[in-house]
Amino acid sequence: MNLESFLLMRHEIMLTLALLIILIAELSTENKKGIINLSIILLFVVTVVGFLPTPEGSLFGDMYRTSHLTVLMKNILNIGTLILFFQVAEWIKKPEYHNKVSEFYLLIISTLIGMNFMISSGHFLMFYLGLELATIPIAALAAYDRMKNISAEAGIKLILSSALSSGILLYGLSMLYGTIGSLYFTDMSVAFMNTPLQILGFIFFFAGMGFKISLVPFHLWTADVYEGAPINVASYLSVISKGAAVFIFTIILYTVFHSIAPMWKNLMYVIAIMTMTIGNLFALRQKNLKRFLAFSSIAQAGFILLGIIDGSALGMTSIIYFVLIYIFTNLGAFGVVSAISVATGKENMDDYDGLYHTNPKLSLLMMLSLFSLAGIPPVAGFFGKFFLFTAAAHSGYYWLVFIAVINATISLYYYLLVVKAMFINKNEMPIAYFKSGLTTKIGLLMCVAGIFAIGLMSPIYEFIRMFSIGM
Amino acid sequence: MDFLTLFVVVPVLTIIAIVFTKDQKQTRLISAIGMGVQLLLAIALVFMYLAERKAGNTSEMLFSHSYVWFESLNIHYNIGVDGISVAMIMLTGIVVFTGIFASWTVDFLPKEFFISLIFLATGVFGFFISIDLFTMFLFYEVAVIPMYLLIGIWGTGPKEYSAMKLTLMLMGASALLLVGILGIYFNSNAGGGALTFNILEIAKVKIPMEAQRMFFPMTFIGFGVLGALFPFHTWSPDGHASAPTAVSMLHAGVLMKLGGYGAFRVAIFLLPGAAQEMSWFFLILTGISVVYGAFGAIFQKDLKYINAYSSVSHCGLVLFAILMLNKTALNGAVLQMISHGLMTALFFALIGMIYGRTHTRMINQLGGLMKVMPVLAVSYVIAGLASLGLPGLSGFVAEMTIFFGAFQHPDLFHRILTITAAASIVITAVYILRVVGKILYGPIENEQFLKLNDARWYERISTGVLIIAIAGIGIAPLWLSDMINDSLNPIVHQLMQVLIK
Numbered sequence: 001m002n003l004e005s006f007l008l009m010r011h012e013i014m015l016t017l018a019l020l021i022i023l024i025a026e027l028s029t030e031n032k033k034g035i036i037n038l039s040i041i042l043l044f045v046v047t048v049v050g051f052l053p054t055p056e057g058s059l060f061g062d063m064y065r066t067s068h069l070t071v072l073m074k075n076i077l078n079i080g081t082l083i084l085f086f087q088v089a090e091w092i093k094k095p096e097y098h099n100k101v102s103e104f105y106l107l108i109i110s111t112l113i114g115m116n117f118m119i120s121s122g123h124f125l126m127f128y129l130g131l132e133l134a135t136i137p138i139a140a141l142a143a144y145d146r147m148k149n150i151s152a153e154a155g156i157k158l159i160l161s162s163a164l165s166s167g168i169l170l171y172g173l174s175m176l177y178g179t180i181g182s183l184y185f186t187d188m189s190v191a192f193m194n195t196p197l198q199i200l201g202f203i204f205f206f207a208g209m210g211f212k213i214s215l216v217p218f219h220l221w222t223a224d225v226y227e228g229a230p231i232n233v234a235s236y237l238s239v240i241s242k243g244a245a246v247f248i249f250t251i252i253l254y255t256v257f258h259s260i261a262p263m264w265k266n267l268m269y270v271i272a273i274m275t276m277t278i279g280n281l282f283a284l285r286q287k288n289l290k291r292f293l294a295f296s297s298i299a300q301a302g303f304i305l306l307g308i309i310d311g312s313a314l315g316m317t318s319i320i321y322f323v324l325i326y327i328f329t330n331l332g333a334f335g336v337v338s339a340i341s342v343a344t345g346k347e348n349m350d351d352y353d354g355l356y357h358t359n360p361k362l363s364l365l366m367m368l369s370l371f372s373l374a375g376i377p378p379v380a381g382f383f384g385k386f387f388l389f390t391a392a393a394h395s396g397y398y399w400l401v402f403i404a405v406i407n408a409t410i411s412l413y414y415y416l417l418v419v420k421a422m423f424i425n426k427n428e429m430p431i432a433y434f435k436s437g438l439t440t441k442i443g444l445l446m447c448v449a450g451i452f453a454i455g456l457m458s459p460i461y462e463f464i465r466m467f468s469i470g471m
Numbered sequence: 472m473d474f475l476t477l478f479v480v481v482p483v484l485t486i487i488a489i490v491f492t493k494d495q496k497q498t499r500l501i502s503a504i505g506m507g508v509q510l511l512l513a514i515a516l517v518f519m520y521l522a523e524r525k526a527g528n529t530s531e532m533l534f535s536h537s538y539v540w541f542e543s544l545n546i547h548y549n550i551g552v553d554g555i556s557v558a559m560i561m562l563t564g565i566v567v568f569t570g571i572f573a574s575w576t577v578d579f580l581p582k583e584f585f586i587s588l589i590f591l592a593t594g595v596f597g598f599f600i601s602i603d604l605f606t607m608f609l610f611y612e613v614a615v616i617p618m619y620l621l622i623g624i625w626g627t628g629p630k631e632y633s634a635m636k637l638t639l640m641l642m643g644a645s646a647l648l649l650v651g652i653l654g655i656y657f658n659s660n661a662g663g664g665a666l667t668f669n670i671l672e673i674a675k676v677k678i679p680m681e682a683q684r685m686f687f688p689m690t691f692i693g694f695g696v697l698g699a700l701f702p703f704h705t706w707s708p709d710g711h712a713s714a715p716t717a718v719s720m721l722h723a724g725v726l727m728k729l730g731g732y733g734a735f736r737v738a739i740f741l742l743p744g745a746a747q748e749m750s751w752f753f754l755i756l757t758g759i760s761v762v763y764g765a766f767g768a769i770f771q772k773d774l775k776y777i778n779a780y781s782s783v784s785h786c787g788l789v790l791f792a793i794l795m796l797n798k799t800a801l802n803g804a805v806l807q808m809i810s811h812g813l814m815t816a817l818f819f820a821l822i823g824m825i826y827g828r829t830h831t832r833m834i835n836q837l838g839g840l841m842k843v844m845p846v847l848a849v850s851y852v853i854a855g856l857a858s859l860g861l862p863g864l865s866g867f868v869a870e871m872t873i874f875f876g877a878f879q880h881p882d883l884f885h886r887i888l889t890i891t892a893a894a895s896i897v898i899t900a901v902y903i904l905r906v907v908g909k910i911l912y913g914p915i916e917n918e919q920f921l922k923l924n925d926a927r928w929y930e931r932i933s934t935g936v937l938i939i940a941i942a943g944i945g946i947a948p949l950w951l952s953d954m955i956n957d958s959l960n961p962i963v964h965q966l967m968q969v970l971i972k
Contacts, residue, residue: 111886317543376616377609386605387651390544393653398685401653405646412642416619416635424631425624458541 008057008066011050011074011116011206018042019109027237036092039105040085047078062184065122068467073247074116080240080327081112086443087335088232090436091342104144107137108236115244123258124173124183127248134244135162138237142229146175154228161211163223169208175201189256202257206267212245216274219298226294226459230416232342234290235334238297243323250308258471261311268309269400274300274441276407283414285347290336292414299411300326303388310391312470318387320464325372325384328450332369335444336362343434349418354427359434365444370415372451375408380455473536475550475600478560481509482593486586495581499571499730502585506568513564520557531671531961532602544669549603554958555805558951559732562809565940566724566816567592569643570717572900572933573820576827577625584625587617588717595725602971604668604737605637605651615641615728618718633713639696640706648693654686655741668674672966673741680744687745690738691753698730698781698790701760711779714822724816728808731789735801735962739793743965750794751884757794758888760787765898774822774832777902778815781858784895785811791892792873798956798963800876803869805955810865810944817854817937821847824930828923834906839915846924848911850934855903857941860896865944870896872952
């Protein structure tokens with residue numbers, strides 16, 4: 001290995017270094033605040049360095065590939081995690097977490113490394129390794145509030161269901177390997193013959209990925225895990241983890257399985273409709289905001305499929321663009337829920353009654369995020385959704401678009417319920433005014449900036465478009 | 472910066488200024504100044520437009536500018552105006568300006584109220600200056616969403632229900648619209664060119680008939696819901712009745728016109744083939760809107776509901792006229808939009824003022840207001856007369872033109888519909904005269920009313936401006952209808968081309 005190959009793996013190496021530094025710091029100091037700040041700084045550096053221009057190429061006999069596209073995806077994930085680190089700081093300073101502060105950061109960064117490897121993989125084994133590295137630490141994170149039964153339960157549920165899904169996925173891969181004789185993406189895309197066994201293998205792979213992205217009917221773990229896990233972990237699961245899975249899923253569908261595109265498009269059509277509709281219908285009646293956001297994130301995943309189904313560069317652009325917007329938007333919503341939960345411990349929709357009169361800024365941010373999730377202009381979510389719909393219409397799926405927009409309208413209903421609670425409902429005892437710390441403020445302000453800027457600024461879209469690939 | 476973008480920039484700047492105001496007085500002053508500037512801009516635009524036309528500029532859209540936005544999708548921020556949009560911008564300017572004065576006394580969260588109101592206005596202005604489908608759709612949604620907060624927070628009665636119903640129905644309509652727009656976009660390269668959202672470019676292309684048949688109903692219904700097309704009008708009475716005064720004014724006066732304007736600018740103009748084929752079906756629906764709205768108004772007891780149903784009837788007439796697909800009727804449709812916009816804004820303003828004094832909107836609890844508040848009462852009579860189409864006021868000009876145009880169709884189907892719709896004028900007279908007679912001239916129902924005062928200065932500004940505009944159009948309609956007429960040529964040309972083939 002020469003120096004140049006190190007450069008190709010820059011993201012992973014930087015993250016690993018960050019991980020080691022935090023580990024050493026943990027061993028050598030008792031200053032927890034220092035570790036929190038150190039983690040933020042390290043990730044900030046990693047994020048910035050990630051944007052430096054990088055060559056394209058592959059390593060380890062094409063097991064690992066890097067291209068402008070993968071670098072872009074990794075950068076997006078880094079930005080999201082950075083925002084999350086800002087939002088987490090105040091929560092993790094609570095005394096009950098005193099003895100496990102650095103574990104949080106270590107686990108998060110491990111999963112990020114896993115996701116980076118997963119996105120860069122050129123071989124299914126590498127992909128699988130990355131996937132597992134991205135999943136197992138999250139189960140530990142979900143059980144971070146170990147003393148609370150519900151959190152421990154969430155951890156167990158997550159580990160069991162992801163073990164099951166990984167098993168299914170691996171079984172599918174073994175079928176593909178058995179019939180093709182190779183797990184390299186390039187070999188497989190050529191040798192894929194549409195035999196029944198291969199198609200079965202593909203379906204198993206699809207189901208495994210469905211678990212990760214929480215597509216219906218593989219979504220059943222989502223709400224329970226989100227509710228039980230600490231809010232910030234749930235928000236990480238819902239944006240970063242899901243975003244990474246969507247990225248690699250799209251790449252694999254476009255590059256490896258393009259020869260059976262008509263088949264997976266049909267599958268996608270049905271699953272997209274189910275995911276949007278069922279996610280929405282369940283979200284309608286949720287009172288707990290974490291469960292509410294869980295179902296809303298299931299529905300959002302359904303919208304993302306509208307981009308995948310197109311199969312062209314237009315589709316991939318709209319997916320990446322949407323995920324980028326979704327990261328800022330959902331972190332905004334989760335950030336508010338988290339800030340309020342840290343300050344008051346309240347997480348139910350009824351508790352938010354009359355919030356605007358006591359905490360106007362938080363309410364406005366929440367409203368912006370919800371409008372962005374619902375796809376209302378001029379905030380970014382509108383552009384994200386519009387381009388996803390454009391992508392689906394590009395392939396002539398007009399009825400799918402129609403169903404999706406109707407679903408967007410249904411989702412507007414439940415997002416408006418929260419707006420109604422904050423702005424319209426009367427409450428004798430609203431959540432009292434409280435001040436958030438500096439880091440929380442930065443984390444939330446980044447979201448506001450993203451929610452406003454990303455949609456209106458077309459250069460970002462064009463930038464993504466430059467690197468996107470189609471089938 | 473170009474002149475037209477000012478119509479979006481001024482409201483946005485006003486909003487930013489409002490954020491920094493300290494109390495209600497400053498807030499409403501800033502709002503009034505901002506929207507006053509906007510009104511002056513609109514008046515200036517009318518004169519500039521007429522001057523350009525006089526100077527012999529014959530291009531379809533004047534003052535047009537195009538800035539590339541999303542390059543790879545060929546989305547532009549593309550603006551320009553013709554006579555119709557100029558007239559609509561003028562209407563919006565007047566209604567928003569008077570709306571600010573009609574809500575002079577809002578004291579619950581005034582900052583948020585005026586911000587939402589002006590944000591809504593931004594959407595409307597943006598919609599009327601856009602000639603790019605994407606921007607148009609964006610502004611359409613910008614105009615709809617503040618309604619939720621405006622009705623939900625400052626409304627009366629079952630406000631939460633009405634606000635939710637209105638928002639969801641209009642957003643549901645935009646679902647159809649979105650699919651329609653995307654369908655038009657992906658068929659805009661039928662002539663071999665690039666895909667485009669630009670209305671003028673698309674108009675040059677002949678979109679395949681199958682696509683037209685699929686997307687015409689979507690676009691027409693999508694806009695039609697906003698124009699209270701039967702059976703999708705149900706959001707309108709509830710929404711109007713629950714909304715605060717200025718919002719009812721803006722909504723019935725301007726927002727519903729987005730529906731009519733979009734219906735011919737997008738649905739008819741870009742999909743003329745399907746429009747010719749399918750107009751009969753939608754004519755029946757709009758015919759029902761017209762008659763049903765009028766009958767609905769007869770049976771209501773709440774002043775706002777009466778007016779809301781009458782809006783359904785009048786806006787139905789707009790769509791009805793548009794579907795007649797000839798120049799005279801289209802001209803009448805635009806005139807009707809403007810006339811109804813002004814007159815209904817006046818109505819809602821007056822109802823708001825009466826309600827603010829008497830705390831009731833029920834006709835059976837009101838009476839003899841003419842003796843107590845003559846200025847308001849006379850204004851109400853004027854609005855009523857305009858509504859039932861008295862010559863000399865704007866309503867007459869508009870309705871005459873519409874029925875004149877509609878009667879140009881020689882076949883039985885159109886004749887019957889036209890006669891039925893024209894009959895609704897009689898019904899309008901019934902409910903208007905009944906209300907006027909009862910609440911203004913009858914005996915004073917309540918001793919308390921004797922202590923009430925007449926219109927204050929800000930209310931006089933509000934009603935005065937609207938009455939001047941209504942009478943102005945009624946007395947001198949020709950300059951307006953000429954301005955509209957020229958701009959109708961491209962649309963009529965599109966429709967004729969289909970027939971020739």
